[in-house]
Amino acid sequence: MKFYTRISKTLIATGYTGYICEDALRGKTFYEFEECHIVKENIRMNGEDLPKNNVHYIWWISNDKEEIKIYQQLKIVGFSDYKPGKWYISTNDLIKDE
Numbered sequence: 001m002k003f004y005t006r007i008s009k010t011l012i013a014t015g016y017t018g019y020i021c022e023d024a025l026r027g028k029t030f031y032e033f034e035e036c037h038i039v040k041e042n043i044r045m046n047g048e049d050l051p052k053n054n055v056h057y058i059w060w061i062s063n064d065k066e067e068i069k070i071y072q073q074l075k076i077v078g079f080s081d082y083k084p085g086k087w088y089i090s091t092n093d094l095i096k097d098e
Contacts, residue, residue: 013031
């Protein structure tokens with residue numbers, strides 16, 4: 001399965017591990033990816049600085065005009081089931097090609 005940005009059709013990932021629901025009441029769901037699924041040449045780190053020591057995730061964006069937000073999870077957080085080492089993207093930001 002391949003995942004693309006909705007408008008620009010930029011390839012962001014090939015394959016995924018599952019879904020995570022951060023907020024069911026507001027419909028916030030995210031695809032969960034392994035690092036090997038992410039097409040790194042089509043994304044970039046948001047900002048110029050490397051992340052500081054006390055951050056929970058690294059914020060990446062797509063290399064297109066949509067600049068979708070991509071989370072590379074570094075630490076456990078108390079309010080959701082995000083897992084360190086996984087990558088997360090909102091299901092609203094991607095289209096998939098089965």
